[in-house]
Amino acid sequence: MKLRTILIHDPHPTSLVVTRNMIHSRDGLRVGGESEDFDRLLVLGKNSMADMLVMEIGEFGEIAEADDAERGIANLAVFHLRFPSIPILVLSRRDETMYARMAVRMGARGYVMKHEPQARIADAVQTVLSGRVYLSRAATHHLLMGQVGVRIGIFRGFNGDVSRLSHRELAIFRLLGLGLSADRIADSLQVTIRTVYTHSSSIRKKMRLERSTNLSSLAEAWLHRTP
Structure with missing residues (x-):
């Protein structure tokens, strides 16, 4: 089995440890680098041969302003531009019905919320690694609504x-x-x-x-x- 390398970006140290442990517990996966700030993530992206990035878009603690999430989404877009070969899965506390469509339009290949069971999160990781997009049914509905087009x-x-x-x-x-x-x-x-x-x-x-x-x-x- 080919060993797949995962980068983790999460400003919340406790959540970062949970994600790391989940990845280590899965056969064929290993953590290739971790970051709690975006500058460190860019260094990891440049210096690694990662197969995937698991990224939190909420930047400043559990209770954060909406523009903090949008700052995280802007960072997602920048990472995607600089490292387009590394697919991104957003793993976030932020409501998927509000942010999944934005994240996908910024270049993410999937979106899953942290309260989901670890088996489902692991399935999201494997789905994105396989080249497919992972979204929940609710997030898919909101994304498809937006794909109809903006006519305003x-x-x-x-x-x-x-x-x-x-x-x-x-x-x-x-x-x-x-x-x-x-x-x-x-x-x-x-x-x-x-x-x-x-x-x-x-x-x-x-x-x-x-x-x-x-x-x-x-x-x-x-x-x-x-x-």
């Missing part, structure tokens, strides 16, 4: 299709949807602000939008809303 306001012609965007353009589009400014996107992706503007201009042309404000609004609608 000036974007009635947009059906949710972002397939024309390049990998880098999609990363910028995702971060615009979270409300990040151009300079914060440049810092997150470690590119110049000129590069962000160039890609944003290309995205606007592909989406047939006239103004930058329209692009930010469309990205926010695509990420957050259902019809």
Whole structure:
């Protein structure tokens, strides 16, 4: 049996230990690295040959603000851009009906909540390792509702299709949807602000939008809303 290497990112030390023990208890799996902060995770991603990342998106304790979860989701998008070959499973306390769709649109391959039985969490790990997507029935329903397309306001012609965007353009589009400014996107992706503007201009042309404000609004609608 091939040994599969898993990275764990979880700012909550107790939860990190539980996830580590669960992985160690499964045949064919091993923990290749652990992080409690995102900078450490990026180092692990660069220096490892990991088969998968199990990631918590809640950044600051058990009771956190909504924008803290969105910061975690932005980190997910950055990790996915830098290491696209490492599939990501979100293992979180955060309500899947609120965040699973956003996580998947940011590049995650699955979402499972920490209160689920360990056997189900282990099944989610194996599902993502096999190249498939893991979501609960409730999360799947919410995701499919969003895939119907965003038809609001000036974007009635947009059906949710972002397939024309390049990998880098999609990363910028995702971060615009979270409300990040151009300079914060440049810092997150470690590119110049000129590069962000160039890609944003290309995205606007592909989406047939006239103004930058329209692009930010469309990205926010695509990420957050259902019809």
